[in-house]
Amino acid sequence: MSQKHDAARAAPAGPWVLDTRDFGRRAGASRTYTRRPPAPAGFGLDMIRVPEGDPVELDLLLEAVVEGVLVSGTAKASVTGECARCLDPISDEVEVEFRELFAYPDSATDASTDEEEVSRVVDDLIDLEPLVRDTMLPTLPIAPACSPDCQGLCSGCGAKWAELDPEHHHETIDPRWAALRERFGGTEEEK
Known part of the structure; x- marks a missing residue:
């Protein structure tokens, strides 16, 4: 392997990516992580979002299982937006829990599930951004209000x-x- 290729594999590609090589593929092994990756652009809905660059607090537990790596944890972030009734600025905090299997390449999940049904470990890396986005965005209100009795x-x-x-x-x-x-x-x- 060239030195350039080794350097490319040495660091995960971005703050949302976890490297599982040091974790190993021993079923039963586990490890906790705490991360604060910055929110990417467009991390939200039309009226409410996590501001780009603001941290998303991740508390994670990775567990090696036969088919891959089971990722459990919470994601917490501050959100800002506009009241859908009166357009005043609003801010809030959102916290979600998630649990997702990231399957190893060539595991039994290849035969038992469609490719898009399960997340994958790619080159021993796990990209958490799609998981957190897909878990957090449905919890955000489509029409946020500054207060329940806002008259607009x-x-x-x-x-x-x-x-x-x-x-x-x-x-x-x-x-x-x-x-x-x-x-x-x-x-x-x-x-």
Whole structure:
């Protein structure tokens, strides 16, 4: 093996990747890890996300099993976004638990599962980013709210209902009558 190839295998490819070579393939072996990889771009939904570069706290237990490496643990991160009702900034924290088998190449899982059904150990490396993303994103609210009783924005003027007078309203005219109003210049009360 060339020295360049050895250097490439010496370090995992990124902060989300764990090298299992020192862990070995002895069933029953286990090891704990604590990591804080930075969140990649787009780690979230339209209205709420983990800010790019913010740490995602990972507490992991890796266990060697006959078919591969079983990864269990938690991921915790701060999320920021906008209230879907009033567009005020919001922040929260999300924590999820996960458990996933990363199968060894040429294990029995090759014959018993489709390639996309199980995660794989590739060159003795485990990439945790897809696992954490697929576990964390479904727990985020699609329409986050700054509070459960947020009233949102007035559809007439766009002001926040919480800051408006209780008597605030806009006159609405049935669109079927709007053409008549326009032609005859309003109603008797308006003249």
